[in-house]
Amino acid sequence: MLCFVALFVFGALSVFSAKYRPLAARAFDCAARKITLRPCQTGLDDEIRAASIAGIMRISPPAAAFANRHFEALSVIFTLIFFASMIVALQGIANFAVYGNCNGPEGGFCIYSGLQNPAFLKTPKTSEGIVAGNLSSGITVVEFGCYICPYTKEAEEGVQRLLENYASRVAFVYKPFPLAAHKNSFEAAIAASCAGEEGKYWEYRKMLFANQSWFAQEGERAFKQAARKLNLTGFDRCYDERLVENKINATLQEGKECGIYGTPTFFVNGKAFVGQRAAEEAEAEIRRLLAEGRA
Amino acid sequence: MDAAKIRQDFPALQKSKAIYFDNACTTLKPKQVIEAQRIYYEELAGCAGRSSHSIAKKTTERFEESRRKVAKFIGCLENEVVWTKNATEALNLAVRSFDYSKRRKIVTTRLEHHSLLLPIMEMRRKEGLEIGFLPLGADGALDEEKAADAIDSKTALVAIHCATNTTGLRCPVEKIAKIAHERGAAVLVDGAQAVPHFKIDFRKMGADFLAFSGHKMLGPTGIGCLIGKADALENLETFLVGGETVEQVDIERAVFLPPPKKFEAGIQNYAGAIGMAAACEYLAKIGMENVERHEQRLAERLLEAIASVPGSTLYGAKTHKGRCALASFNIKSIKPHQVALMCDSLSGIALRSGVFCAQPAMSLLGAPQGAVRASLYIYNTEEEIGIFGETLEKISKIA
Structure with a gap:
């Protein structure tokens, strides 16, 4: 069974190096024979088996004995896992190329994002966005977030705790960075800013994160319904005429210039933290700075 | 004989820690052989017996000197040495060029290497010759008492091994040759696995033809010999013909040179011949009696090591006496290729696995799917056999 894995691996390597082509040819012959229920004649299956068992034997002879006795069954399991993993990985790469996230339009944790290093992010220069806390503090926390992003939502509890515990000692700036991968994310950013125009930003934000998937699904109807609950009289006009669109575009552009590749992204005095645990990491950094007497 | 000292002559053993147990396939080469070949390519490099310039003369001199050295090593006259590219070609030459006009039967054994068996089978297919087989015991040993019955008045040629490449056991060639000659048949001996390992005297052996390869006895690849009694060679038909095989040619007919030139068509493998002579000198210096001891x-240690492995099956007779340090075996139900590959991977031991170009022989011995073969030579040691035994024991536990 491992001939199929070998065919895939050596076939891929053959594209880049001719020395793998004879191996790929042997693997192809072996795989073709396996499909037609004939024994492999190139000896590649024996070589793979011997190399595998010898490798295991160096670590654990009993494990080698077990692997040898159940080699065919283990090979089938390994082959199935290998190809299932390949399908998921290729799907993830395709999603990453199209949506910027390996989970597709739904978003979520994406391992490929780890390929991008927070150390290379540029520090935002402006204070454009929603501002809170002590603006004269020596510590500034900037969050780039998307109201429809599940990870921004997960980080929200940390953000609220941060505002509660450090409001007098830290300046906080939220910069909307709606991700195109999330449905109605730009509209959500406009809606929140419109609420902010009437002094109800934080209340509206709380509603957005509390019912994130509903807002994502329903869009305008949901945004306006939420506004009515907060008695926002100018909301519909602000939303319909997109009066705050320039502000959203400005923070979006700033985020792109900073190299933001995922939300939420936090900057604590220029030091960046990205992903699910970014709020906790940002808080730890705040504590460290406060201990140094930077506030 | 000091194997540790001998090992110093082999660059391959200095460069690698591998345990080389595949000598029945081909041996490693000592620096003396490598140097002899280098001399040809760097200092001679002409063609022998054709041109008259000094380089050609030197080449001719060295080439014929090599023939004399091989003749001395094997105990024959220099004009009884025919250069071939290997034992396979030598066996093909003898079998295919032999005169079957009066007798139409070849007697052989089921233990033969394909290099001897296939030319015989081809003669049956093309010329309608009959094949007879000498009786063998279950362990592959020749039944000497019944052997005489298989060789009859129709037998033109008895073609047998001197030592098999599957078990390393020797065949009583002298006795068979005597019986064959009594019945008027000629004898061809495949000496590929014997000449490198035992003291062979062509005259005492009593055979008419003896074939062997250079590369299995420390020499270069691409060179071998057919040794033939002068009159036996004279009676062989031409095989490959061309430049240097003829005395005179007109458009109607060619007059061929006497043997051995009659069979040496075209430019010869001079470097190979010089290298093979150097290998003969090297072995003669050690002494073939010492090599055999x-x-x-x-062989005794090897058989002990294999026998001590649980679930091992040794093919052929279990005695170490009168055999090369060669053994074919299997371990439980583990595929022979897997055993060989794991020995290489775990301990760097080079073994051969399969049917060793002797499929009927392996079927006869009870291993139609093949076996693992360990074949040792002058540079191998008992310490290496110890590592080999330990490795086999580890492998036996996975089954």
């Missing part, structure tokens, strides 16, 4: 000791 060393191998007997190794």
Whole structure:
């Protein structure tokens, strides 16, 4: 069974190096024979088996004995896992190329994002966005977030705790960075800013994160319904005429210039933290700075 | 004989820690052989017996000197040495060029290497010759008492091994040759696995033809010999013909040179011949009796090591006496290729696995799917056999 894995691996390597082509040819012959229920004649299956068992034997002879006795069954399991993993990985790469996230339009944790290093992010220069806390503090926390992003939502509890515990000692700036991968994310950013125009930003934000998937699904109807609950009289006009669109575009552009590749992204005095645990990491950094007497 | 000292002559053993147990396939080469070949390419490099310039003369001199050295090593006259590219070609030459006009039967054994068996089978297919087989015991040993019955008045040629490449056991060639000659048949001996390992005297052996390869006896690849009694060679038909095989040619007919030139068509493998002569000199210096004694000791240890592995099956007779340090075996139900590959991977031991170009022989011995073969030579040691035994024991536990 491992001939199929070998065919895939050596076939891929053959594209880049001719020395793998004879191996790929042997693997192809072996795989073709396996499909037609004939024994492999190139000896590649024996070589793979011997190399595998010898490798295991160096670590654990009993494990080698077990692997040898159940080699065919283990090979089938390994082959199935290998190809299932390949399908998921290729799907993830395709999603990453199209949506910027390996989970597709739904978003979520994406391992490929780890390929991008927070150390290379540029520090935002402006204070454009929603501002809170002590603006004269020596510590500034900037969050780039998307109201429809599940990870921004997960980080929200940390953000609220941060505002509660450090409001007098830290300046906080939220910069909307709606991700195109999330449905109605730009509209959500406009809606929140419109609420902010009437002094109800934080209340509206709380509603957005509390019912994130509903807002994502329903869009305008949901945004306006939420506004009515907060008695926002100018909301519909602000939303319909997109009066705050320039502000959203400005923070979006700033985020792109900073190299933001995922939300939420936090900057604590220029030091960046990205992903699910970014709020906790940002808080730890705040504590460290406060201990140094930077506030 | 000091194997440790001998090992110093082999660059391949200095460069690698591998345990080389595949000598029945081909041996490693000592620096003396490598140097002899280098001399041809760097200092001679002409063609022998054709041109008259000094380089050609020197080449001719060295080439014919090599023939004399091989003749001395094997105990024959220099004009009884025909250069071939290997033992396979030598066997093909003898079998295919032999005169079957009066007798139409070849007698052989089921233990033969394909290099001897296939030319015989081809003669049956093309010329309608009959094949007879000498009787063998279950362990592959020749039944000497019944052997005489298989060789009859129709037998033109008895073609047998001197030592098999599957078990390393020797065949009583002298006795068979005597019986064959009594019945008027000629004898061809495949000496590929014997000449490198035992003291062979062509005259005492009593055969008419003896074939062997250079590369299995420390020499270069691409060179071998057919040794033939002068009159036996004279009676062989031409095989490959061309430049240097003829005395005179007109458009109607060619007059061929006497043997051995009659069979040496075209430019010869001069470097190979010089290298093979150097290998003969190297072995002669050690002494073939010493080589044989060393191998007997190794064979005894080798068989002990294999026998001590749980679930091992040794093919052929279990005695170490009168055999090369060679053994074919299997371990439980583990595929022979897997055993060989794991020995290489775990301990760097080079073994051969499969049917060793002797499929009927392996079927006869009870291993139609093949076996693992360990074949040792002058540079192998008992310490290496110890590592080999330990490795086999580890492998036996996975089944």
